[in-house]
Amino acid sequence: MSTRSKKKQRISNYPTGNTNPLPTISDNSNKKLQHNLEEETGILLPQLKQEMEYRMRRKIKICLESNDNVGELKKNCQSLKQLERGLVTDAERKANLPATTIQNFLLRYNNKKKTKSITLWTNFVDQNFDRIVYQERAKLQEERGKLQQQQGEASTSTAPEPAAITAPSFDYNHRTFHGSFRALLRQDLSHELRTIFINRLQDNLQNASDYITDYSLQVYKMILLFKNHTLDIDDNSNIVMNTSEGFPLQEILPNGFDFKNTEKRVAPPIPTNSISSDTFTKHFKTLFSTNHLQLIQSTYFGPQGLRSSSLEKYPIHKAFTDVIP
Numbered sequence: 001m002s003t004r005s006k007k008k009q010r011i012s013n014y015p016t017g018n019t020n021p022l023p024t025i026s027d028n029s030n031k032k033l034q035h036n037l038e039e040e041t042g043i044l045l046p047q048l049k050q051e052m053e054y055r056m057r058r059k060i061k062i063c064l065e066s067n068d069n070v071g072e073l074k075k076n077c078q079s080l081k082q083l084e085r086g087l088v089t090d091a092e093r094k095a096n097l098p099a100t101t102i103q104n105f106l107l108r109y110n111n112k113k114k115t116k117s118i119t120l121w122t123n124f125v126d127q128n129f130d131r132i133v134y135q136e137r138a139k140l141q142e143e144r145g146k147l148q149q150q151q152g153e154a155s156t157s158t159a160p161e162p163a164a165i166t167a168p169s170f171d172y173n174h175r176t177f178h179g180s181f182r183a184l185l186r187q188d189l190s191h192e193l194r195t196i197f198i199n200r201l202q203d204n205l206q207n208a209s210d211y212i213t214d215y216s217l218q219v220y221k222m223i224l225l226f227k228n229h230t231l232d233i234d235d236n237s238n239i240v241m242n243t244s245e246g247f248p249l250q251e252i253l254p255n256g257f258d259f260k261n262t263e264k265r266v267a268p269p270i271p272t273n274s275i276s277s278d279t280f281t282k283h284f285k286t287l288f289s290t291n292h293l294q295l296i297q298s299t300y301f302g303p304q305g306l307r308s309s310s311l312e313k314y315p316i317h318k319a320f321t322d323v324i325p
Contacts, residue, residue: 037112043192044097044105045120046199051091052124053132055084060129060136070133077125083117095195211301218300219288222320230268231319233280241319244268283316292317 056077063073088102106117185194230244246268274280286292295310295317311318 037108039192040105041109042199043195044102045109046203047095047097047195048088048091048102048106048120049124051087051094052121053128055087056125056129057132057136060132061140064133064136064140074125074129077129078122080118080121083121096191215297215301218296219293221324222296225320225323226267228268229323230270231274231280231284231316232271233274233277237279239280239283239315239319241323283314286314287316 059073059077060070063070088106089099091097092099092102110116185197189197225241228243228245229241232240232242234240246266249264249266252266292314295314298310299317299321311321
């Protein structure tokens, strides 16, 4: 007898393909803001340092005007245990920032760097105190000089004086003014971008001014060497800078010239044997030329200094560096 079996149902397996996830609605009301600490550092830290410089400059100015000890002031600034009261809030107010913007930034900055807010102040004092003292002392001397000049002009008698031969005087009037970089920027830029541009322009302008001053001072020091030095050739035919003394200035001035300081001397002349040397004349023509000015830049302001081969090629510059290393 045959038996019947139930037919098994066929099961088809279909491979599942890649499907996009279903769209969902997320609530962003409680989402935390992601702070870019590096970007905030470039924007907010310069604002804080600007307020630090304002307060330090005010302290130094008061100290100089009262003839107090500047060294003690520097020690007091370095010994602070916390930021001065109102420093952060004043920086926020002057930068037109919402309240606690810089304060919250400092919390994140200190947590990231494992440091304290007072460290920013002490580092700023170490790096900028001497520079600000130099600037404020120069301003104070200039103001006192103008005051003495005005007092001297007021007390000068109007009685006629005998005519005398005097050296011409040149009075250059310099006028200063303040300008803002904000007028150069587009008005539709965000506050953050405008702040970055302004800070970068201010830093570059300050660095350029400092470099021009330092470079000019270095060239001026080299020129002043000729007051009591002269270039000469030694026994080994090397160009050297030797100490020398020029003629008294009184001997070459005309009779009747009103000259009170009789100890002044002219620059010493170059020895005759040096002038007659073709090698000396060849190198002397390069003195303070464009190539020589580039050597000064490399020697005193270049990151790697000057190569020894360049000194051998320009022996006159080597004579300067032997006196002013």
